[in-house]
Amino acid sequence: xxxxxxxxxxxxxxxxxxxxxxxxxxxxxxxxxxxxxxxxxxxxxxxxxxxxxxxxxxxxxxxxxxxxxxxxxxxxxxxxxxxxxxxxxxxxxxxxxxxxxxxxxxxxxxxxxxxxxxxxxxxxxxxxxxxxxxxxxxxxxxxxxxxxxxxxxxxxxxxxxxxxxxxxxxxxxxxxxxxxxxxxxxxxxxxxxxxxxxxxxxxxxxxxxxxxxxxxxxxxxxxxxxxxxxxxxxxxxxxxxxxxxxxxxxxxxxxxxxxxxxxxxxxxxxxxxxxxxxxxxxxxxxxxxxxxxxxxxxxxxxxxxxxxxxxx
Numbered sequence: 613x614x615x616x617x618x619x620x621x622x623x624x625x626x627x628x629x630x631x632x633x634x635x636x637x638x639x640x641x642x643x644x645x646x647x648x649x650x651x652x653x654x655x656x657x658x659x660x661x662x663x664x665x666x667x668x669x670x671x672x673x674x675x676x677x678x679x680x681x682x683x684x685x686x687x688x689x690x691x692x693x694x695x696x697x698x699x700x701x702x703x704x705x706x707x708x709x710x711x712x713x714x715x716x717x718x719x720x721x722x723x724x725x726x727x728x729x730x731x732x733x734x735x736x737x738x739x740x741x742x743x744x745x746x747x748x749x750x751x752x753x754x755x756x757x758x759x760x761x762x763x764x765x766x767x768x769x770x771x772x773x774x775x776x777x778x779x780x781x782x783x784x785x786x787x788x789x790x791x792x793x794x795x796x797x798x799x800x801x802x803x804x805x806x807x808x809x810x811x812x813x814x815x816x817x818x819x820x821x822x823x824x825x826x827x828x829x830x831x832x833x834x835x836x837x838x839x840x841x842x843x844x845x846x847x848x849x850x851x852x853x854x855x856x857x858x859x860x861x862x863x864x865x866x867x868x869x870x871x872x873x874x875x876x877x878x879x880x881x882x883x884x885x886x887x888x889x890x891x892x893x894x895x896x897x898x899x900x901x902x903x904x905x906x907x908x909x910x911x912x913x914x915x916x917x918x919x920x921x922x923x924x
Contacts, residue, residue, distance in 0.1 A: 617673065617791070617793055618789065618790045618791055618793070618794060620789060620790045620794060620852040620853055621672075621790050621791070621793045621794050621797055621853070622673075623852075624794075624797050624801070624849075624852070624853065625665075625669050625672075625673070625797070628665055628669075628801065629665070632658065632661055632662055632665060635658050635661075636658055636662075639651055639654055639655050639658060664904070667682075668682070668800070672793055672796065672797070676780050676781070676792075677723065679777065679780050679793075679796070680719055680722055680723055680777050680780060681719070683719065683773060683774065683776055683777035684715055684716060684718075684719040684774075684777070686773060686901065686905065687715050687718075687719075687769055687770045687773045687774065688712070688715050689901045690769040690770075690773065690901050690902055690905060691711065691712065691715065691765060691766070691769040691770060692712075693900050693901050693902050694765045694768075694769055694902065695708060695711075695765065697882075697883075697886050697888060698761050698765070698886065700758065700761075701751060701753075701754060701758050703746075703749050703750075703751035704746060704749070704751075704758055704762070706745075706749065707742060707745050707746055707749070707762065708762075710738075710741070710742060710745060711738075711742070711762060711765070711766055714733070714734060714738050714766060714770060715770055717733065718730070718733055718734060718770055718771065718774050719774060719777060721733060722774060722777045722778050722780075722781060723781075725781040727778070730774070730778060734766055734767065734770060734771040735767070735771065738763075738766060739763060742759065742762055742763065742766075743759050746758065746759060768909045769902075769909070771913070772908075772909045772910070772912055772913045773905065773908065773909065773912055775912040775913040775915075775916040775917075776796055776799060776800070776908065776912040776916070778916060779792045779793075779795040779796045779799070779916065779919075780792040780793065780796060782795070782919075782920075782924055783924065786855060786923050786924055787854060787855045787923070788855075789851070789852065789853065789854070789855065790852065790853045790854070794852075794853035794854060795853065795854060795919060797853060798846075798849060798850070798853040798854050799868070799908075799911060799912060799915050799916075800908070801849075802842055802845065802846055802849070802865070802868045802911075803868060803872050803907050803908050803911045803912075804907075805841075805842060805845060806838055806839075806841075806842040806868060806869050806872045806873070806907065807838075807872065807876065807907055809837065809838035809841040809842055810830075810834045810835055810837070810838030810839075810873065811834065811838075812834075812837075812838075813833055813834045813835075813836075813837025813838050813841070814829065814830065814831045814833060814834025814835075814837075814838075815834075816837075817831075817833040817834070817837060818831030818832075818833045818834045819831060819832075819833060820832040820833065822834075822835055823877060826877050826880055826881050826884060827876075827877050827880045830873075830877065835873055838869060838873075839865075839866065839869035839870065839873075842865050842868060842869040842872075843862055843865030843866055843869060844865070845865070846861050846862065846864050846865030846868065847861045847862050847865060849861075850864070854919070855923050856919075856922070856923075860922060863918075864915065864918060864919075867911075867914055867915060867918055868911050868914075868915055871907075871910040871911045871914045871915075872907035872908075872910065872911050873907070874910050875906050875907040875908065875909045875910030875911065876906050876907045878906070878909075878910070879902055879903070879906035879909070880906075
């Protein structure tokens with residue numbers, strides 16, 4: 613276990629378990645009160661949450677290296693799922709090897725705490741290297757589309773997610789209340805809670821469609837209700853997990869709420885373009901790994917640089 617794991621982080625995980633226990637109890641009660649109704653999907657979602665929370669908790673609580681490897685594995689699963697969805701040229705299969713090889717290298721920079729290489733490796737070196745490798749192969753048909761989809765996948769599935777891992781190696785003294793693990797917990801919890809809050813507010817009060825061509829079920833009421841709830845919770849949790857002041861935590865809540873929504877609908881646009889409902893079936897009730905980390909692909913880099921600019 614982390615030698616520097618702070619009590620607020622442990623309390624935070626305990627609180628999450630408490631929420632899941634409550635949710636499971638609610639589903640059991642609903643099934644007893646209304647046996648004629650099917651709550652299978654809801655039960656699947658909660659069961660999947662138990663598994664995800666369990667795996668995430670073990671990864672964070674064991675050691676910093678284990679946590680970094682966990683995020684690298686998430687990036688691998690996300691990139692693999694992405695490549696299974698998008699059309700790729702036969703000639704680019706050899707190039708995909710280098711895309712996958714970028715994952716351990718990117719997270720190695722995180723492990724070394726080498727911010728300079730971490731921040732430029734994919735946006736600069738891979739951005740230049742992969743097209744060169746594609747040119748050497750000699751296939752020019754659909755070259756631009758292939759290069760664009762490859763780069764976008766690396767940026768979203770690997771570079772963006774790796775920002776969550778870099779929280780773990782930031783200087784402890786800058787966040788004495790909970791350290792890097794506290795910042796990770798704050799980010800992940802608020803990102804996922806924002807998804808749930810926007811869904812619940814949308815179901816309860818949703819009337820006005822916000823972007824019907826991309827995500828017909830998204831409403832202004834759901835977005836604004838979720839944003840307000842997430843911002844409030846961000847302010848409540850900040851003193852226990854982050855170095856943020858009250859005004860800074862309110863801004864962080866707005867940032868996570870808005871960027872989480874944008875990440876969600878961006879991946880929705882990708883799936884609509886391809887013609888699939890879910891990105892996979894890895895998580896029963898949720899879909900694939902992309903369906904679960906879509907919001908995080910936007911919140912992780914934006915919240916990281918917000919924290920980094922203010923306190924590091």
